[in-house]
Amino acid sequence: MRVTRIIADLEVADLDAAKGFYTGFLGLSTEEFDLGWVARYSSPETGAHLQLVTRDASAPEVPAVSVATDDVDAAYAEAQQLGYQIVHPLTDEPWGVRRFFVRAPDGTVVNVVRHRD
Known part of the structure; x- marks a missing residue:
């Protein structure tokens, strides 16, 4: 797998409370998106x-990190x-990504993702 970007996913109870x-x-200070x-x-x-993540919209767990790749199907x-x-199967999400969650041997849940063009 070729990793193109890694983003920490921090689980918080309330986005607005954590945002400040x-x-x-x-x-x-730049809000790239808020779903x-x-x-x-x-x-x-x-x-x-x-x-910042309060929950996941379609997966059973919140990942610790999101790893962007240029070929999510091959990574899967x-x-x-x-x-x-596999914690969450390969899925085309309505917000424009194709992704899956995998559990690393240490227990960490990793979101492997590619933004659809």
Whole structure:
């Protein structure tokens, strides 16, 4: 799998309550998107970014990290071939991504994703 970007997914109880700390104090002032259950903020100066997640809209768990790849189908096949636990199957989501969740051997849930063109 070729990784093109990694984004930390921080589980929070309330997006609005958490937003002030991460946008104000940490300076992640650019809101890239907000779907009501997940929002991404970044620094306009450095490009650092973080996703705040209250739940997942279609998967049973909140991932710890999102890993973007240029070939999510190949990554899914490889994860299955290697015997990793698939937490959420390969899915075309209504918000414009194709993704699956896989559990790393240490228990971490990873969202492997590609934005549809």
